[in-house]
Amino acid sequence: MSHPQLFTPEQHLVAAKQGLGLPVIVAICGSTRFMDAMSKADLQETAAGRIVVRPGCDMKQPHALWGDPADAEALKHRLDELHRAKIRLADEVLIVGDYIGNSTRSEIDYARANGKPIRYTHPEVDPYGDGLPPVAGGIPPEVQG
Template identity: 35%
Template sequence: MKTYTICGIMRFDKEMKKIAYDLETDKGYNILQCVYCEENVIPTDEELSRLADAHYRKIDLSDGIYVVNIDGYIGKSVKEEIEYAKKHGKEVVYHYN
């Protein structure tokens, strides 16, 4: 079973949850997800830093990343995650929608 960290911009959080569900149920992948602020909590700078550190640690633990690319948009943070994954020999899989 492959493990992927899902990467994408948070404006597509609902889509990423559905994609993660489909990947686990249809493909048998293990998907590590981002933290989603269900209650529209705005994190502090310190919390954002901790979340970023945790996200990169998830990439370290994964076989690769699964990039959610809706409407052809990949943001700056996701581009950095792609570069990090490649630098560390991780597979990069793109989901186009």
């Protein structure tokens, strides 16, 4: 007697996205020092027909939400969890910028552990040297810098 195949939550998500006919979802990652480049990448990816998720808070800029150090630490933890959820939701990850710090390296490792293809605006910073080549048309120069 054969047993029905049980699907993982990830497999259910992939099937649901396919069933809904959703376009590719791209999670933009990188240092918040590259927020302007992330906005440009968001524009390019959206114009290419992809759904984009990316960091929504730049905690390096002053704001009342993270003005108190205790609030800032709790918020950073929640934002890190939220960003990992965006990576799980995404079909692929785009690393923006020409610098990989500890947080971005952690995002790359998390994406790899979850089997997500990774592209780079600056492939030379790929810590593993095996990122996907740029999509058709590549990463426009205005996003690279």
